[in-house]
Amino acid sequence: xxxxxxxxxxxxxxxxxSYWMKHDFFHSEIDEREPxxxxxxxxxxxxxxHMGHMLNNxxxxxxxxxxxxxxxxxxxxxxxxxxxxxxxxxxxxKLKEDGIDKSDLTxxxxxxxAWDWTDEYGGVILEQLxxxxxxxxxxxxxxxxxxxxxxxxxKSFVDLYNKGLIYxxxxxxxxxxxAKTTLSDEEVNYVEKQGNFxxxxxxxxxxxxxxxxxxxxPETIFGDTAICINPNDDRFTHLKGKKAIVPICNRVVPxxxxxxxxxxxxxxxxxxxxxxxxxxxxxxxxHKLEVIxxxxxxxxxNSFGMHYEGKDRFVARKxxxxxxxxxxVLIKTEQHLNKVGTSERTKAVIEPRLSDQWFLKMEDLVxxxxxxxxxxxxxxxxxxxxxxxYRHWLSNIRDWNISRQLWWGQQIxxxxxxxxxxxxxxxxxxxxxxxxxxxxxxxxxxxxxxxxQDPDALDTWFSSWLWPMSVFDGLxxxxxxxxxxxxxxxxxxxxxxxxxxWVARMIIAGFEYTGKRPFKNVYLTGLVRDKExxxxxxxxxxxxxxxxxxxEYGAGGVRVGLLLSSAAGNDLMFDEALCQQGKAxxxxxxxxxxxxxxxxxxxxxxxxxxxxxxxxxxxxxxxETLEEMEDHYSKYRISDxxxxxxxxxxxxxxxxxxxxxxxxxxxxxxHKTYQQVIAIFEDNLRIVHPFMPFLTEELWHEISERxxxxxxxxxxWPENKDIDKELITDxxxxxxxxxxxxxxxxxxxxxxxxxISLSVINSESVSxxxxxxxSKLGNISEINYITEALDGALTFRVKSNEYxxxxxxxxxxxxxxxxxxxxxxxxxxxxxxxxxxxxxxxxVSGAPEQVVANERKKEADAIAKIETIKTSLASLx
RNA sequence: GGGCGCUUAGCUCAGUUGGUUCAGAGCACUUGGUUUACACCCAAGGGGUCGGGGGUUCGAAUCCCUCAGCGCCCACCA
Numbered sequence: 025x026x027x028x029x030x031x032x033x034x035x036x037x038x039x040x041x042s043y044w045m046k047h048d049f050f051h052s053e054i055d056e057r058e059p060x061x062x063x064x065x066x067x068x069x070x071x072x073x074h075m076g077h078m079l080n081n082x083x084x085x086x087x088x089x090x091x092x093x094x095x096x097x098x099x100x101x102x103x104x105x106x107x108x109x110x111x112x113x114x115x116x117x118k119l120k121e122d123g124i125d126k127s128d129l130t131x132x133x134x135x136x137x138a139w140d141w142t143d144e145y146g147g148v149i150l151e152q153l154x155x156x157x158x159x160x161x162x163x164x165x166x167x168x169x170x171x172x173x174x175x176x177x178x179k180s181f182v183d184l185y186n187k188g189l190i191y192x193x194x195x196x197x198x199x200x201x202x203a204k205t206t207l208s209d210e211e212v213n214y215v216e217k218q219g220n221f222x223x224x225x226x227x228x229x230x231x232x233x234x235x236x237x238x239x240x241x242p243e244t245i246f247g248d249t250a251i252c253i254n255p256n257d258d259r260f261t262h263l264k265g266k267k268a269i270v271p272i273c274n275r276v277v278p279x280x281x282x283x284x285x286x287x288x289x290x291x292x293x294x295x296x297x298x299x300x301x302x303x304x305x306x307x308x309x310x311h312k313l314e315v316i317x318x319x320x321x322x323x324x325x326n327s328f329g330m331h332y333e334g335k336d337r338f339v340a341r342k343x344x345x346x347x348x349x350x351x352x353v354l355i356k357t358e359q360h361l362n363k364v365g366t367s368e369r370t371k372a373v374i375e376p377r378l379s380d381q382w383f384l385k386m387e388d389l390v391x392x393x394x395x396x397x398x399x400x401x402x403x404x405x406x407x408x409x410x411x412x413x414y415r416h417w418l419s420n421i422r423d424w425n426i427s428r429q430l431w432w433g434q435q436i437x438x439x440x441x442x443x444x445x446x447x448x449x450x451x452x453x454x455x456x457x458x459x460x461x462x463x464x465x466x467x468x469x470x471x472x473x474x475x476x477q478d479p480d481a482l483d484t485w486f487s488s489w490l491w492p493m494s495v496f497d498g499l500x501x502x503x504x505x506x507x508x509x510x511x512x513x514x515x516x517x518x519x520x521x522x523x524x525x526w527v528a529r530m531i532i533a534g535f536e537y538t539g540k541r542p543f544k545n546v547y548l549t550g551l552v553r554d555k556e557x558x559x560x561x562x563x564x565x566x567x568x569x570x571x572x573x574x575x576e577y578g579a580g581g582v583r584v585g586l587l588l589s590s591a592a593g594n595d596l597m598f599d600e601a602l603c604q605q606g607k608a609x610x611x612x613x614x615x616x617x618x619x620x621x622x623x624x625x626x627x628x629x630x631x632x633x634x635x636x637x638x639x640x641x642x643x644x645x646x647x648e649t650l651e652e653m654e655d656h657y658s659k660y661r662i663s664d665x666x667x668x669x670x671x672x673x674x675x676x677x678x679x680x681x682x683x684x685x686x687x688x689x690x691x692x693x694x695h696k697t698y699q700q701v702i703a704i705f706e707d708n709l710r711i712v713h714p715f716m717p718f719l720t721e722e723l724w725h726e727i728s729e730r731x732x733x734x735x736x737x738x739x740x741w742p743e744n745k746d747i748d749k750e751l752i753t754d755x756x757x758x759x760x761x762x763x764x765x766x767x768x769x770x771x772x773x774x775x776x777x778x779x780i781s782l783s784v785i786n787s788e789s790v791s792x793x794x795x796x797x798x799s800k801l802g803n804i805s806e807i808n809y810i811t812e813a814l815d816g817a818l819t820f821r822v823k824s825n826e827y828x829x830x831x832x833x834x835x836x837x838x839x840x841x842x843x844x845x846x847x848x849x850x851x852x853x854x855x856x857x858x859x860x861x862x863x864x865x866x867x868v869s870g871a872p873e874q875v876v877a878n879e880r881k882k883e884a885d886a887i888a889k890i891e892t893i894k895t896s897l898a899s900l901x
Numbered sequence: 902g903g904g905c906g907c908u909u910a911g912c913u914c915a916g917u918u919g920g921u922u923c924a925g926a927g928c929a930c931u932u933g934g935u936u937u938a939c940a941c942c943c944a945a946g947g948g949g950u951c952g953g954g955g956g957u958u959c960g961a962a963u964c965c966c967u968c969a970g971c972g973c974c975c976a977c978c979a
Contacts, residue, residue, distance in 0.1 A: 030941070214977080221979085239979060252979095286978065294979050303979080363977070412905055413974055420975075520973085555912085588927075589913050595972090597913065605928070608941040619938035664915075667927070679943080689937065763945080770945055776936055866959035871920065875960095878921040 027621060027726070031614035033578025033607075037718045041154055044721075047732045050159045052099035054509045060096035061513035062088055063492050063543075064160065065526070066168060068107035069142055070114050073152035073570040075552040075560055075598060076519060079590060082583045083549060083662055084517045085158050089714040090657065091514075092159075093741040099510055101495045102160035104147060106169040108433035108484045109203055109211075109369045115141045115432070131431050131479070138432050155571060157579045157717045159737070166495045168487045169433070176499035177434045177487040178452055180537070185450040189385045190426070192438075192445070196305045197381055197425055198365065201323035202372035205429040206381060208483060209422070212374050214363040221290065223355040224348055226251060229267040229276055235260070236355055238290030240362060241300075242348060243340040245270055246328045247318040248277055250296040252307060255281040257292055270295075271353045272344070273330060280311045302376050315378065323375050337375070382427040382436060382480070390418045392535035393528060403531055403541045406660040407591075410520060410548055417524050426483045433481030440476045441465065448478070489529035492516075492542035499537060516543040523548065547660045550595035552586075557597060573603060580716030581607030587666045587715065609670060610719045613712065616678050617723050619686075620701055626692035634796035635697040638684035640748065641755050642704060645676050647745030648752065653711065669711055677708060680759070684797055702727060707742040750791075757822065758794035764820035765802035768829050772818065779805040783814050783828040787888055790825060813895050821847070824888040826896070841900055848893045855886040 044050060052059075062084050067077060084100060092098040115138045116126050126134060153160065166173060184190045198207040222242045225234040237251065251268045253260040260279075267276050277296075284307060285294050298308025299317040308315060318328040325332045325340050332340045348354040365374035396402040398415055405411050427436060439457040440448045449464055451457035454472050462470050493499055496507040512534070518527060527546055534542035553559055560567035573582050577600075584606030590596040649672040656665035685701055687693040706727065713720040713736055724736035765782065774780060782804045795807050810828075813819075817828035818840070861867050862879055 027938095030939075237979080241979085289978060291979095296979095301979080303977090362979095409906065416904065416975065523974095591914070594914080599913085599928095601928075602913090604941075608939090611941050612939065615939035615942085617938085622938070661915095664926095667915095670927080678938090682938085686938095766944060767946090770933065773933095776934090776944095861959085864959055867920095868959085870959050875920045881921085 027614070027618045031578075031611045031719060033580065033610070033718065034575070036722045037155070037157070037579055040718050040721045041157065043732075044159065044735075044737055045162075047735070049735065049737050050100070050161050051163055052097055052161050054505060055097055057095065057097040059510050060088070060091035060098045061101070061510045062099075062515050062517070063101045063495055063513055064103060065516070065518040065522070066103040066105040066166075066488065066491065067149045068110055069104045069146035069167070070107060070111050071104075071149045073149050073156075074567055075570060075586075076549075077149065077153070078156060078570050078573075078582065079552055079586045079596065080517055080519065080549055081153055081156060081158050082586055083547065084515075085156070085583075085717070086587070086662055086714040087515055087517070088159055089717060089737065090741070092737065093710060093713065093739060095740060099164075100158075100160045101164045101166065102150060102153070102158075102162060103164075103166035103491075103495065104150065104168070105484060105488055106142075106167065106433060108428060108430050108481055109200075109205065109207075111138065111142070111146075112430050112432040113203060113370060134431050152571060155574050155579060157583070159717070164495065168484070168491075172497065172500065173487065173494050174434045175452075176490055176494045176497070177482065178437050179499055180490060180533075181434075181437055181482065181486075182450055182452050184384060189389065190450075191383055191385065192380060193383050193423075194378060194380050195383070195425070196302045196376050196378055198367075199323075199375045199377035199379075200367040200370055200372050201319075201321065201375050202370040203367065203430075204321050206379070206425060206427065207367055207369075207374065208425055208485075211368045212365045213368050215366050216361060217364045219360050219362050219364075221358040221360040222345060222348075223291065223357070224271065224295075225353045225355055226268040226270060226295075228263065228279075229269055231266075234353075235263065235268065235293055236291045237293045237295045238358075239295055240360060241297075241341065243325070243329075243332070243337055243344045244297045244300050244318065245295065245344070246273055246325070246330065246332075247297040247299050247316045248275065248295045249298060249308065249314040249316060250277050250311065251279045252282050252285050252294045252296050253279060254283060254285040254287050254292060256283070257285075257287050259292065271348060271351060273328075278311075278313075280307070280313075282307055282310070299378055300376055305376075305378070317378065319375060319377070381425050382438075382478075384424040384426050384486075386421045386423055386532075389532050389536055390421055390528075392539075393531040394418050396531060396535065396541055403544065403546065405546045405548065407548070410523060413520075414523065414528060418528060424483075426486045427478075427480040428483050429479075430481045431479075433484060434487060436478040436480050436482060438478040440478065441470060441474050485525050485529060488526055489533045490537075492530055492534065493537060502538070511538070511542070512540050513543045515545045515547060517547045517549065519551065520548045521551075545660065550590060552596050552598050555597050555599040557595075560598075568598075568600065573600070577603040577607040578610060578718070580610045580719050584609055584666065584670075584715055587663055590663050591661065609674065610716055612674055612678060613708070613716075613719065613723070616673075616682060617705060617726065619682060620698070620705065623687060623698065624692040625695055625698045627695045629692065629694040631694045631696045632796070634800050635685045635694070637751075637793065637796060638681055639697070639700050639704070641751055642676065642681045643745045644748045644752050645755075646672065646704070646707060646742070647747040649676075650711070650742060650744065651747075666715055669715065673708055673712065677704075680801075683801055709736060710739060710742050713737070751793075754791050754794050755797070757788075757790055758798050760822045761798050761825075761827065762801045764822060764827060765798075765804070765829070768818050768820065772831065776803055779803050780829055780831075781806045781808070783808040783810045783817070783830070785810055785813070785826045785892065787824045787826070787892065788822075813892075813899050815899055819844075819896055821889060821892065824885055824892060826892045837900055841897065844893055844897050844900070848890065848897070851886055851889050851893065855883065855890065858883045858886060 064084065088098045088100045118141060119126060119137060181190065198209065198212050200207050219240050221238045221240060223236050223238050224242060225236045227234050248270045253263060263279050264281065266279050268279055269276055285292065296304045296307050296313060298305045298313050298315045316328055318325055319337065320326050323337045324334055327333050329340065332343065345354065366372065367374060397405065398411060405414065437452060438448045438450050439461065441461045449457050449460040451460050454475065457475055458470060458472050461475060462468055490499060492513050493511060496510055497504055498507040498511060516527065530542045534540060551559060554566040558564060558566060577585065581603050585603035588602050588605060649668050652668045653665045656668060685697055709720040709724055721736045769776065784807065786809055798804060799807060814828040814830060817830045820827050858879055862883060868876055
């Protein structure tokens with residue numbers, strides 16, 4: 025059947041994806057082969073495919089497909105993350121639309137809604153990944169909130185608690201008043217905001233004196249429990265031991281001294297609000313100050329806010345300012361740029377808040393993770409530069425707040441039997457909790473009815489940090505065969521933005537639970553930006569619709585487009601033109617195949633010498649490229665591996681090789697050459713397959729009818745080739761000669777179809793083997809070897825070889841002389857610089873022999889070339 | 902404030918230990934092409950004092966110092 029004029033991705037992609045699925049080619053089972061495992065960075069269940077996912081998953085698919093071709097037992101485990109904050113926020117919003125308030129629901133009711141939402145809207149992203157061609161082992165799909173997965177999370181919590189690593193603490197945490205939950209430090213972004221410095225004067229008790237403090241948050245004066253001055257600050261020495269009166273609420277607070285206060289900043293006088301500022305909390309602890317929390321959960325003021333009770337903090341700020349002004353205690357306001365912590369998810373301004381939370385001690389846990397990456401290269405980050413960031417974070421790590429005031433997630437397995445701080449037990453389930461509680465209290469009458477489970481859920485990352493283990497049930501059952509076979513995994517591909525959230529923590533968990541790394545290599549991709557370098561975001565609307573791109577350019581086009589300029593760790597400036605380039609590449613391959621199918625194949629002709637030689641050359645060339653690719657892949661330079669392939673196929677195969685073996689118009693091709701070309705084409709498909717899986721599978725089956733066992737996806741990587749370096753050098757030389765001929769043809773308007781003759785003074789003693797190629801690609805009727813310059817001919821030089829194209833009459837003597845003079849001048853200049861170097865005693869004695877020998881060769885070449893040019897000039901004149 | 906990194910052709914980037922193949926690639930650009938696979942094409946070509954300055958060296962894109970610009974991470978000031 026005749027092939028379509030151009031490659032049409034639409035009619036091909038779905039077909040082959042179903043075919044691969046139908047034959048279970050993505051599925052991996054334990055066998056005698058070496059495993060190659062990747063666990064997907066589980067996208068949020070709320071997620072929709074965006075450019076970052078496409079890049080990330082394309083890279084994973086390239087790695088997994090290549091591993092499959094290399095004969096490894098490739099297993100790519102897909103899944104999703106329950107993303108507690110993001111999902112809960114979505115569900116709350118959805119309920120609100122339906123007129124339901126979360127606070128009116130019980131936990132069970134809410135969770136029912138959340139699961140309904142998940143079933144209905146969640147997981148689209150996995151379907152979208154299929155469009156991209158992702159060859160995940162779908163039978164292994166996991167969700168971090170699956171029973172089995174949750175069980176493992178709970179188990180690890182109990183385990184870490186029993187090891188004394190998890191504790192409960194009353195700490196200052198980052199409070200998101202919108203989501204009404206705690207955030208980890210990593211989930212807080214500091215954003216520059218224009219604010220004010222308010223200068224407020226406080227009366228000194230028992231005197232007419234006042235002192236002025238500067239604050240950015242006047243509404244927090246209700247929580248003031250001290251004024252702090254620097255003991256070394258002479259301006260305030262007289263206030264030592266006195267008390268100040270807080271305006272509006274007229275609270276009398278002590279004036280304390282601490283060197284923490286910066287004399288330069290503000291007025292050198294600080295109001296201390298231990299409940300609402302981390303540093304103030306530190307001062308409060310040190311000086312045993314009272315702690316007054318003035319906010320409700322939603323950051324509106326509580327009763328301590330007096331007549332501002334119930335008002336939002338920002339509203340209160342304005343109104344308090346007004347009142348202070350009317351009281352005459354607001355001295356002035358100044359503009360002040362400061363960085364405000366905001367929630368990564370809800371964008372709400374974070375409120376530092378004291379509360380009971382669960383923490384994981386990190387200090388000892390991180391030790392093996394530091395060693396593995398920084399000392400032993402047991403886990404390798406690509407690119408290496410991220411190791412310093414990694415070191416910095418791990419060596420300054422703080423305890424991890426793992427509790428969240430949410431319902432969507434694993435509920436903390438702590439069961440309270442009383443109101444005391446220590447009146448709880450930690451157990452895997454209620455039943456075990458009861459027996460533990462009985463033991464702890466000595467009260468044998470205690471029943472489950474007396475126990476109340478902590479309402480909070482665990483941080484999402486507290487489940488995903490187990491991911492490489494939990495997907496293989498490694499915590500429930502560490503001795504299971506699959507876990508032993510697939511773990512540790514090989515490569516992890518993810519963005520540097522979650523290096524701490526996730527990557528580092530997986531390494532920590534891996535060592536804690538298995539004593540082994542969770543993966544060998546971490547490939548950190550860059551951010552996908554638009555071509556102006558801006559981050560892609562919904563607000564800017566600069567993020568292209570991933571599925572539309574696939575529709576327009578084909579999955580292969582998009583994959584190639586994304587990979588073309590994405591060095592590991594570097595941001596990628598995405599431009600649709602790259603997809604166009606990717607699509608064009610696919611089309612090029614398609615048409616190359618089409619060409620071979622237009623040939624008439626004959627058994628009755630011998631293989632021409634040119635074809636035999638061309639085949640030998642291309643094999644060498646491919647062998648060279650295979651080595652190059654191997655090197656690139658080993659360094660995770662996927663973009664470079666693709667570029668090597670691209671140049672080999674487009675340049676060497678299409679532009680050179682096919683032209684060399686192409687039969688003359690109207691003539692058939694010999695059977696042997698045809699067979700060899702097809703075999704070579706198959707090798708090409710093998711190396712392109714990881715990048716363009718659909719197109720290559722399509723052509724693979726176009727070449728011949730194949731059984732499912734013969735499908736390309738499970739075929740094999742090309743074998744190593746014998747590389748004839750000399751032949752490659754000879755062809756490079758020949759290419760320059762051909763280029764010279766083409767230039768002359770172009771300059772003199774000699775059509776390609778008119779054969780011309782060529783004479784050469786072979787000073788370089790170049791092999792004549794490639795003459796057949798030169799003749800064919802230059803349409804040369806004959807090549808004559810001569811020793812004397814030819815009169816009345818156009819000339820060009822390659823190294824010190826001189827070539828003549830006889831062209832009586834068509835030669836413009838003046839032009840030729842000018843051209844030659846120019847070349848002479850340049851070569852003489854070049855010779856002077858080389859000789860300058862060689863005359864330098866220090867160079868000759870100091871530089872390595874090889875370098876000096878090379879300069880001498882350059883000198884000799886230049887002298888020879890100057891000779892030939894001079895001879896030519898003389899003959900022209 | 903602390904740390905890391907970047908600056909090479911119009912754009913996106915390679916350039917491993919200083920010296921053959923070092924000034925490169927892809928794209929874009931210019932010019933010329935309906936040769937019967939592909940105009941999503943072919944051929945030829947132009948283009949950079951390697952951010953500025955200084956230093957080490959026989960020799961520097963590469964090593965050192967300095968200045969300028971940009972990016973990221975961490976901490977954070979009331």
